[in-house]
Amino acid sequence: MKANAETILHMKGIVKDFDGVRALDDVDFELREGEVHALIGENGAGKSTLMNVLAGRFADYQGHIIFFGENVRLTNPRKALGLGIAVIYQELSVLPNLTVAENIMLGHEPAGHFPGTLNRASLDAQAQAVLNGLCFDLPLHERVGKLSHARQCLVEIAHAIRKDVRVLVFDEPTASLGSEDVERLFEVIHDLKAKGIGAVYISHRLAELPHVADRVTVLRDGKVVGTREMRDCKVSDLSRMMLGRSLGEVFPKKRNVPGKRLVKVEGLTRSGVFHDISFELREGEILGIAGLVGSGRTEIVRAIFGANKAHGQCELEGKEILRRSPRRSRALGIGMIQEDRNRDGIIPGRSVSVNLGIGILERLSSPMGFLSARRMRKNASAMIERMRVVPPDPDKEIQLLSGGNQQKVMVGRWLALDPKVIIFDEPTHGIDVGTKAQVYGLIMDLACEGRGIILISSEFVELVNLADRILVIREGRLVRELQGPETDVDALFAECVGKGD
Amino acid sequence: MSANLTPHTEKKERKRISFQAIQTASVFILLVVLCVISAIKIETFFTWNNLVYNLLTNAAYLGIIACGMTLVMIAGGFDLSVASTTAVCSVVVVLLLHSLPNLAAWITIPIALLGAVLAGTLLGSVNGVFVSYVGVNPFVVTLSTMLIFRGVALVITHGGQTIMVPLSLSNTFRQIYWGRVNLFGSDAYQLPVPILIFIAVFIVCFYLLRFTRFGHYVYAVGGNETASWLAGINTSLVKAATYAITGLTCAVAAAIYAGMSSTAQAASYSGLEMLVIASVIVGGTPLGGGRGSLLCTLNGLLLLSVIENMLAQFGVHEEYRNIVRGSIILIAVAVDVLVRKTGRRR
Numbered sequence: 001m002k003a004n005a006e007t008i009l010h011m012k013g014i015v016k017d018f019d020g021v022r023a024l025d026d027v028d029f030e031l032r033e034g035e036v037h038a039l040i041g042e043n044g045a046g047k048s049t050l051m052n053v054l055a056g057r058f059a060d061y062q063g064h065i066i067f068f069g070e071n072v073r074l075t076n077p078r079k080a081l082g083l084g085i086a087v088i089y090q091e092l093s094v095l096p097n098l099t100v101a102e103n104i105m106l107g108h109e110p111a112g113h114f115p116g117t118l119n120r121a122s123l124d125a126q127a128q129a130v131l132n133g134l135c136f137d138l139p140l141h142e143r144v145g146k147l148s149h150a151r152q153c154l155v156e157i158a159h160a161i162r163k164d165v166r167v168l169v170f171d172e173p174t175a176s177l178g179s180e181d182v183e184r185l186f187e188v189i190h191d192l193k194a195k196g197i198g199a200v201y202i203s204h205r206l207a208e209l210p211h212v213a214d215r216v217t218v219l220r221d222g223k224v225v226g227t228r229e230m231r232d233c234k235v236s237d238l239s240r241m242m243l244g245r246s247l248g249e250v251f252p253k254k255r256n257v258p259g260k261r262l263v264k265v266e267g268l269t270r271s272g273v274f275h276d277i278s279f280e281l282r283e284g285e286i287l288g289i290a291g292l293v294g295s296g297r298t299e300i301v302r303a304i305f306g307a308n309k310a311h312g313q314c315e316l317e318g319k320e321i322l323r324r325s326p327r328r329s330r331a332l333g334i335g336m337i338q339e340d341r342n343r344d345g346i347i348p349g350r351s352v353s354v355n356l357g358i359g360i361l362e363r364l365s366s367p368m369g370f371l372s373a374r375r376m377r378k379n380a381s382a383m384i385e386r387m388r389v390v391p392p393d394p395d396k397e398i399q400l401l402s403g404g405n406q407q408k409v410m411v412g413r414w415l416a417l418d419p420k421v422i423i424f425d426e427p428t429h430g431i432d433v434g435t436k437a438q439v440y441g442l443i444m445d446l447a448c449e450g451r452g453i454i455l456i457s458s459e460f461v462e463l464v465n466l467a468d469r470i471l472v473i474r475e476g477r478l479v480r481e482l483q484g485p486e487t488d489v490d491a492l493f494a495e496c497v498g499k500g501d
Numbered sequence: 502m503s504a505n506l507t508p509h510t511e512k513k514e515r516k517r518i519s520f521q522a523i524q525t526a527s528v529f530i531l532l533v534v535l536c537v538i539s540a541i542k543i544e545t546f547f548t549w550n551n552l553v554y555n556l557l558t559n560a561a562y563l564g565i566i567a568c569g570m571t572l573v574m575i576a577g578g579f580d581l582s583v584a585s586t587t588a589v590c591s592v593v594v595v596l597l598l599h600s601l602p603n604l605a606a607w608i609t610i611p612i613a614l615l616g617a618v619l620a621g622t623l624l625g626s627v628n629g630v631f632v633s634y635v636g637v638n639p640f641v642v643t644l645s646t647m648l649i650f651r652g653v654a655l656v657i658t659h660g661g662q663t664i665m666v667p668l669s670l671s672n673t674f675r676q677i678y679w680g681r682v683n684l685f686g687s688d689a690y691q692l693p694v695p696i697l698i699f700i701a702v703f704i705v706c707f708y709l710l711r712f713t714r715f716g717h718y719v720y721a722v723g724g725n726e727t728a729s730w731l732a733g734i735n736t737s738l739v740k741a742a743t744y745a746i747t748g749l750t751c752a753v754a755a756a757i758y759a760g761m762s763s764t765a766q767a768a769s770y771s772g773l774e775m776l777v778i779a780s781v782i783v784g785g786t787p788l789g790g791g792r793g794s795l796l797c798t799l800n801g802l803l804l805l806s807v808i809e810n811m812l813a814q815f816g817v818h819e820e821y822r823n824i825v826r827g828s829i830i831l832i833a834v835a836v837d838v839l840v841r842k843t844g845r846r847r
Contacts, residue, residue, distance in 0.1 A: 307730075307731060326730055326731050326732070330732075336731065338731055343727060344728050344731050346725065347721045347728055347729065347791075348724050348791065349720070349792050350721065350724055359733050359734075361717060362714070364714075365713070
């Protein structure tokens with residue numbers, strides 16, 4: 001970064017509400033020319049919301065954005081793009097069935113001689129020029145769907161900076177990249193910096209920030225905690241800034257010792273996804289599963305839950321249970337809290353009470369199938385009290401609750417069944433810190449009651465502090481088993497990307 | 502943090518409910534307005550003769566099928582084959598009456614009706630199996646079975662010959678349409694049997710949706726099928742059951758149709774599916790499901806019936822009637838979409 005580089009972007013006093021929930025509260029953020037400014041915070045801290053404001057996705061934010069000395073109002077994505085602000089999202093938006101060249105030029109295809117036709121030669125030439133400018137080596141005519149995830153990411157970058165980009169936002173670009181690809185991406189970011197482009201870098205991986213960022217801003221619960229020069233601060237400081245308290249206060253103390261064997265998995269395989277996974281789960285044990293997105297960790301637990309097919313053996317208390325449906329798992333006493341609450345969890349338009357009871361309607365109704373409103377209400381109020389759902393209103397439609405409270409309802413749905421094994425897939429995704437601490441406490445309580453817990457999380461700090469043991473999954477294989485209390489976040493991250501070898 | 506947010510969210514919720522209500526209420530208000538206009542413009546509109554014997558009786562058998570269709574559509578499905586299913590069932594009823602000629606009417610007719618109900622449920626199940634167990638898109642499945650069932654009806658009537666109810670049974674059988682029950686102990690006000698049957702079917706389906714496990718599953722599957730499956734619900738069975746129930750309601754409606762003319766013809770009832778689906782959609786149950794109710798459907802059914810009645814009373818030509826029908830469906834759905842969009846933006 002150049003000394004005394006000019007400030008190119010200044011977001012002042014940004015406020016944004018969602019359905020009465022304040023997602024951003026008076027946030028200031030500043031970006032200099034040729035700077036990589038990291039933006040970190042817990043899930044739900046407001047990082048993505050702030051960048052969505054910058055990308056022009058919300059028309060109703062409050063505050064000022066000063067871009068190259070001019071006061072601008074970014075009310076739609078077209079405006080932001082026009083000014084040269086581009087965002088590369090974590091979920092890639094490339095079109096898999098188009099070629100690399102077509103993807104890069106998408107939306108700006110050069111016209112041919114006849115109206116409405118496409119000038120292929122010119123399209124290829126322009127795309128190649130973009131790639132040359134970035135020093136990317138990509139096959140122009142390959143369908144993007146055939147490329148690796150990392151190379152698709154490069155295509156997306158090429159598409160984003162095809163035009164005169166002045167600010168580039170990376171939203172968790174390394175979430176699913178292997179270590180070599182991460183290094184490649186860092187090189188690209190350094191090249192962009194050299195050209196004077198300002199970059200905002202959102203990440204969960206505190207350990208990688210010193211390699212890429214110049215400054216770092218920490219958000220918590222929609223507010224800026226502070227902005228620091230990267231070289232002046234330690235990763236542990238950042239972690240405390242993110243959480244707002246030291247880890248000891250957030251995570252409950254372990255109180256029990258695992259008992260007898262509950263689940264035994266052997267040689268679990270699904271070709272192309274995961275291979276030869278074997279492990280055990282004991283009563284009262286919290287078994288963490290660590291891995292990058294796409295490593296196959298979710299697919300493994302879904303197979304145990306019966307939602308995906310797999311080969312191999314999986315025993316619950318000595319009984320073979322593999323290749324059952326979620327319905328059978330439910331009957332056997334295995335519950336699973338899904339990663340994507342909106343897609344796989346909540347039933348929108350239905351009340352909290354129905355969402356809590358939907359898994360145990362057999363018990364809440366007469367043998368003929370008539371529901372008992374009384375039993376339904378009793379179950380709902382018991383669970384609302386136990387999970388401390390706010391507001392404690394069983395008749396409220398579930399989509400009106402905050403993410404954290406929706407998650408409590410999802411957990412409550414399974415607890416009503418009194419399951420022996422509960423699988424948590426990213427249980428704290430998109431919920432605020434206060435609720436997170438409650439979820440941690442709950443997971444610990446459930447373990448203390450003698451249930452077996454499988455916990456998947458991208459936030460390694462959770463695994464390290466909650467799990468008795470941690471299985472590391474890399475590219476569909478179980479590569480290591482770590483003792484939870486004896487490991488730390490950086491070591492776990494190194495194992496997951498394969499640097500530990 | 503959550504505590505100080507509560508007032509916000511509550512205010513929001515009241516707003517949301519009113520958005521839901523606006524849609525249902527707007528259909529109802531339109532219904533009332535049309536009734537008032539009709540009452541003013543058409544002297545005969547508010548007569549028992551027009552309202553009950555004509556309007557509501559016509560609405561009744563559409564409504565019976567619409568009850569089943571509401572279940573299918575709340576569960577996120579769709580059924581184009583109801584007209585063909587009805588055709589098969591009406592043919593089955595009359596053929597069964599023929600094949601059991603030497604028994605008393607009180608034995609023969611129930612057996613024939615039972616046969617039709619079984620046939621309807623079976624055909625509905627065929628749809629259900631292909632939609633939920635094989636996983637074919639409901640539009641494709643029911644479009645195909647619409648053709649297949651129609652073909653079956655044509656084949657069993659030897660190419661679509663009109664078949665008559667045997668004369669010995671005709672007088673009893675036609676009561677299913679023409680029969681009337683005295684109201685208030687006099688014959689000044691009578692309720693036709695089809696309306697009574699509709700009320701019965703409506704109450705059963707209403708109970709099913711509102712007060713049973715199955716009903717909750719229907720909403721759950723329509724609202725979020727994956728989540729329901731992962732919550733341990735047998736989503737395939739629930740979806741298949743909604744189609745089977747629709748088949749059953751088709752059989753009930755078919756019996757009433759057959760009673761009306763004492764005949765059955767394989768080629769009848771075409772276009773029926775559109776009227777049924779229109780009633781459900783205009784009422785406010787969306788394509789894609791998860792929301793809606795039988796009361797919504799009743800609302801939509803009555804609105805369309807009143808409009809039909811007006812068109813007939815005003816002597817509007819058939820070709821214009823279709824334009825009106827189509828426009829009403831389009832406007833109703835467009836208003837729903839627009840209201841929802843503004844609701845989301847806030």
